[in-house]
């Protein structure tokens with residue numbers, strides 16, 4: 001079937017985005033790729049064979065009409081292309097940058113069977129940037145006011161999606177955010193060099209233009225409980241994310257200079273400590289940095305450390321290269337910039353000096369044994385393989401869990417045994433009437449696009465509920 | 470934006486008292502809780518304990534010692550100026566119940582933190598003995614307030630310029646020797662004070678609560694900057710505290726972690742003195 005649809009073999013290779021030289025960019029916080037020029041975008045767009053049964057759409061968690069938006073780029077209607085994207089995805093400039101396309105649309109792209117897949121993500125980014133930079137952002141008509149009020153807790157991708165969808169359907173929407181800035185992980189976690197913060201700000205401004213109210217500095221569970229909100233609002237969406245940092249639980253972990261990835265990235269991104277002393281928040285500028293873990297968060301931490309002046313940055317991971325959960329592109333970028341990888345290595349304790357500052361870490365070498373529950377081969381320590389690595393700073397990036405602050409102040413909200421909120425995957429409904437949840441607080445740490453998808457489903461379900469109430 | 474409605478300098482201008490318009494926080498806050506504030510766009514997030522709240526006029530009291538750039542900058546603000554961000558109330562409230570006799574010990578600016586807690590213990594029906602101390606007479610704060618909030622107020626100064634000549638622990642020891650029925654001691658002040666106070670009270674076997682002030686960033690349990698070791702376990706002070714069983718706290722670790730950014734803090738302060746922002 002698929003083979004028959006293949007009309008002609010594209011002769012043009014997959015177009016690269018021009019980007020900063022590794023050696024230059026490892027010393028600054030500017031975005032790494034510059035993005036396509038219109039010419040490059042159209043060249044890449046011409047590689048799409050406009051399949052009758054496009055696989056890419058099935059691979060996209062929010063089912064963007066990919067061939068259609070690519071066709072509009074080819075036709076030179078870049079603004080039209082952005083609007084096509086926005087029919088399904090309200091944050092294309094962000095998704096074009098941070099989605100793992102290699103596991104989604106591009107993985108199943110039909111061109112990709114014989115050669116490299118169409119660069120869907122880069123094209124998405126191009127169209128969305130064009131619209132924003134040209135000031136062509138389109139403000140859609142809102143449905144007539146329904147008089148219903150919805151409170152969204154958390155302003156990450158899940159919360160922003162719910163807010164955007166429900167305001168268009170005519171409801172009143174207010175977002176409560178614990179931090180002093182909106183965007184969730186997009187603003188505090190993902191670094192500027194991967195996702196410029198003014199893009200996130202532009203998306204929030206757009207929602208405010210539509211009439212969404214935003215209240216920062218509101219930790220729900222403290223300043224107001226969910227039950228108190230339920231008295232004022234007809235429905236509540238919880239998009240709290242998975243913000244609780246996990247530590248290694250090895251001796252010496254509280255030495256100074258050892259950060260959770262959340263703290264390290266929050267200092268650098270949200271608080272702009274990379275601009276210290278123009279900004280007041282300090283951050284350790286380690287020369288010799290150890291980063292534990294091998295996901296996107298670890299790569300972001302390692303690359304941030306390089307930019308803050310480190311001579312050596314080592315990723316220490318207890319499994320092997322094949323199991324590293326980070327996006328290939330991020331691993332590649334980190335390697336290019338000079339991050340070193342210590343695989344099959346596990347920390348057993350930290351060493352420190354008299355001031356309580358970290359000076360090193362003792363590790364064990366591992367080998368791969370039998371597969372575990374996740375199907376990945378379990379790392380087992382090699383006896384007697386202890387060795388020490390020097391470091392004057394370390395970042396623990398081995399995952400995150402659910403923050404119990406709101407759940408523990410919300411009676412009647414069912415949690416699973418790991419502490420995540422139980423939410424219906426199709427509707428986002430929780431065990432508590434009038435309360436929906438979605439994104440990382442339901443699924444555990446996942447992706448921006450999955451959080452947005454969950455937000456969309458919850459918004460539809462909330463709308464049905466409000467209209468039948 | 471949170472407007473400053475009142476300003477008073479205390480303790481030889483080393484301590485500053487603001488009333489700030491924050492009606493929602495004022496309505497919700499309980500003794501022992503704190504706020505995080507960020508003075509302006511480039512500011513850092515710093516935790517400050519509330520010295521009191523007035524739900525009727527919607528203000529909260531912030532009493533802070535000028536120790537570094539952020540507090541020095543804060544002190545330059547005046548009535549009518551605004552603080553960009555205030556987040557709160559944060560942390561667990563003090564667990565207040567009627568126990569009998571309670572001794573509340575405050576040192577330095579810790580007295581400001583102690584004041585609403587002392588008041589709450591008195592209101593709950595306890596017999597409250599308060600001890601407040603400072604290095605010297607001019608640095609003593611909230612004496613009248615503490616007198617009103619307790620049944621029996623003792624004052625100490627390190628140099629003997631006022632009240633008992635010596636440390637709060639001297640006075641506490643005397644009370645513990647004289648009175649057998651002290652049920653709880655609450656100690657808030659500089660880390661060395663809390664450390665020695667707990668060493669003393671441990672010997673008497675009297676339960677002692679302390680309020681810790683490690684470096685914080687978000688103060689919502691999201692970063693772990695505020696890790697403290699209590700009873701051999703790592704806790705996040707911002708959500709698990711700020712009050713802990715004083716006999717279980719690793720004070721030496723706390724002091725070291727509080728000093729993690731001394732170099733940067735000095736650089737920041739020097740820059741502030743030079744350019745005034």
Ligand SMILES: Cc1cc2nc3c(=O)[nH]c(=O)nc-3n(C[C@H](O)[C@H](O)[C@H](O)COP(=O)(O)OP(=O)(O)OC[C@H]3O[C@@H](n4cnc5c(N)ncnc54)[C@H](O)[C@@H]3O)c2cc1C
Pocket residue numbers: 098099100153154155156157158159176177178179183184185186189190191218219220221239240241242243265296297300403405406438439440441445446447448449451
């Ligand atoms: C460093 C890092 C890099 C990443 N890189 C990628 C990537 O390249 N691609 C990708 O797809 N995904 C990536 N992810 C994952 C992705 O960012 C998350 O899956 C996604 O942001 C989850 O969205 P969310 O809306 O569920 O929650 P979040 O983005 O976590 O937002 C939750 C928000 O809720 C707020 N909140 C929490 N509790 C309360 C409360 N009680 N009251 C008020 N507000 C509250 C939080 O402050 C936060 O702002 C990365 C994550 C991190 C940490």
Ligand code: SF4
Pocket residue numbers: 047048049050051054055056057066067108109110111112118120
């Ligand atoms: S992006 Fe790939 S799968 Fe999708 S329509 Fe184009 S060629 Fe087909």
Ligand code: FES
Pocket residue numbers: 684685686687688689690691692693694695696705706707708
């Ligand atoms: S200050 Fe971040 S977790 Fe306590």
